[in-house]
Amino acid sequence: MKQILSGNDLIKLLDALSNPFRFKIIAILHQEKKYVSQLARELGISRPLLYLHLQKLEEVELIKGHHEISETGKAMKYYELNSFNIVLNEQIIADLAENLSIKKRKD
Template identity: 35%
Template sequence: MLKPATVTELAKLLNFLGNEQRLNILKAITHEEKFAREISEEVGISRPLVNIYLKQFEKAGLVTGTNRVGEEPPYLKRYYKAVPFEFVLNLELISKLGDD
């Protein structure tokens, strides 16, 4: 996802990463993996919305999730951690983008 080939793909990427709530989720799991409830409490948004965003991040390859079994309910928790990435936007990149 971080290598857009067209103007449309670049616009979608910028729109996706330009969301303050999504950026706060990434920030929360940059250095330490956490499960959805922890993230929800830390960033102050609902757990269902956090789960939606985490699935989108996983699909984009920006976050990895690992299931773990615990001794207390909920017994199965999915822990998330951000995948390191770098994205550089400049005129050279834009000029090399293909047509849609």
């Protein structure tokens, strides 16, 4: 996972972690890499929905996907967890908030 350099990076990371399915995906991939159908079955969700969650986790570099050829010759996309360590405290939030881009509402 890349270093968090801005408040916007932190918000994207926290957003990616804010969904129970994505949280569960991280827990599953912590044990071992899995291919898409395995993850969908374990989570009890459709593959299209799973892909949306996987994309969100890939965007913040918490997971990575790669193709492997199975013994039967079929290309399968596997996902695995990237190693990460998140440290967050009030000083880090204050520092990152200084360069946070916030859209102002039009009244």
